[in-house]
Amino acid sequence: MENPFRYGEVATGVYFTDRSVELAELQADIRTGQNVVIISPRRFGKTSLVFQALELLKQEHVLVAYIDLFRTPTKDRFADHLADTIYSGLVAPFERVWQRAVDVFQKLPIRPKVTVNPDGTPSFEFAAGERSRDIERTIEGLLALPGQIASERKRRVALVLDEFQEVVAIDPHLPALMRAVFQFQGEVAHVFLGSKRHLMQRVFTDENEPMYKLAKPFPLREISAEDFAPFIRERFAATGQRIAEEAVRRVLATTDGHPHDTQELCYFTWSLAQAEGAEATPEVVDRALARVIEAEDARYTTVWEGLSPHQRLVLAALVVGAEAVYSEAYRRRHRLGAASAVQRSLERLVERELVEFSPRTGYRVPDVFLRAWIARVTAPNGGTGSRT
Ligand SMILES: Nc1ncnc2c1ncn2[C@@H]1O[C@H](COP(=O)(O)OP(=O)(O)O)[C@@H](O)[C@H]1O
Ligand SMILES: [Mg+2]
Known part of the structure; x- marks a missing residue:
């Protein structure tokens, strides 16, 4: 199917x-x-x-x-x-x-x-x-x-x-x-x-x-949960594949309604559930997320290798939280050094479209899976295995 x-x-x-x-x-x-x-x-x-x-x-x-x-x-x-x-x-x-x-x-x-x-x-x-x-x-x-x-x-x-x-x-x-x-x-x-x-x-x-x-x-913003949730339910229903209500919520909590990334996560969730002949549950969504990140691993690795160590630090900091990125407290917490260095790295990251700035949201990493990937590679245990 x-x-x-x-x-x-x-x-x-x-x-x-x-x-x-x-x-x-x-x-x-x-x-x-x-x-x-x-x-x-x-x-x-x-x-x-x-x-x-x-x-x-x-x-x-x-x-x-x-x-x-x-x-x-x-x-x-x-x-x-x-x-x-x-x-x-x-x-x-x-x-x-x-x-x-x-x-x-x-x-x-x-x-x-x-x-x-x-x-x-x-x-x-x-x-x-x-x-x-x-x-x-x-x-x-x-x-x-x-x-x-x-x-x-x-x-x-x-x-x-x-x-x-x-x-x-x-x-x-x-x-x-x-x-x-x-x-x-x-x-x-x-x-x-x-x-x-x-x-x-x-x-x-x-x-x-x-x-x-x-x-x-x-x-143009993300698609709201009120619009996306019925769409996800309907797409599953169209193929006779069951999905639990909490699983729909898990998808949208993971992607924040990012249009492309929501479709991609749903794609993997549907195909896992289908292969297993079971209802799609939040646990299936989590495994689907791990698969997506695995599928994107080569691409993200290339991106990561193309960044300077300081740009990587800034990117990893943004994934954790992005309030007042130039403040002394923020720079100290993430060991980012001088504000001018942070500014330079942010400029490069914005140019490469890895980071997005808007007055409404401040600095952020729009790609949901890149966020998850970075969180994984920069995790204290080195991010190999266990987290998924
Ligand atoms: N209204 C929508 N409903 C469902 N999925 C959408 C919608 N808009 C975009 N998408 C998803 O996002 C992906 C990228 O959409 P696209 O229009 O190419 O974005 P952009 O032009 O902003 O780069 C699509 O392949 C689709 O998976
Ligand atoms: Mg386009």
Whole structure:
């Protein structure tokens, strides 16, 4: 029987816990053309939430284009993918004949090479090695298209830029270029998704940054127990696998409703219980947790080995508790030395997305299993064996 939990990919359909409040708010924003910026640690469900919203909005005839900046490391690639998504999301719904549809790209400074995929859809390529100025003007032209299409077709348009923290790596001038175009696109809701909170926040809230006040901040938190508990029960029930109420609580107490980590722990819990032909109890959840940590051990070891001894100390301290990390008492208790050293290590850890800072929660390690893994390796007995 197939495991009823999924982690790693975008959660859709029955694998998506209905985040009804966030979903409604995001849909309402997009409907009114409000720009939003969704910031959270990785694997918190940003992409899943937006995909769900887009699916629903398409049924209301909103036109949607989505681009993932992780997949566009250079300006050329960014232009290619932008053209692809503009074509499939904003042009193809009106023009069945793609030869005619690609006319929208003919006025750009660089004309794309068009190749036809096996399924008959075209994809676009802007030749590498063109002058940088021409590529920039081409990108500018592409970015303007959603606005033009919105007014021509009298439709609301959503343009989603996922993994937006990568924008500066593609080209430091891109944010300024985007602002220049986006600020005049009242019909287009621009949705920016990103991790690396420090970067994302700076780009949108520092008045010296080009994207300053361009989008409404939309913080995405863990999924609440009221939403997650019924989801877990229902997923177990769908496969006829029993789970005790205390086991559901144990899962959520372990993961704090972290979307990815909850699905992963449930995945292992379900498969243990299934193999044993028994009800999932808190004891099964604990064994599942040990399995998850074992499965992630190689990855975490690599991460750990890449840290300086002081960064490891700071990380281990955060797992124990993270109140007033710069205070003398805290530094003495965890033998962290000077406050400036703590600050330096925290900066590196935040950059690597191992630690997350927000005014609401302070410094913390968002990855539930990494927390458990660190607690284990830094335990007085060296963490080998016995603790699980
Ligand atoms: N609404 C949701 N309901 C259930 N699981 C979710 C939900 N959102 C995310 N997840 C879980 O988290 C994982 C990561 O989600 P994703 O949308 O890729 O996060 P992000 O874009 O923030 O990195 C998914 O594979 C899924 O297991
Ligand atoms: Mg994502």
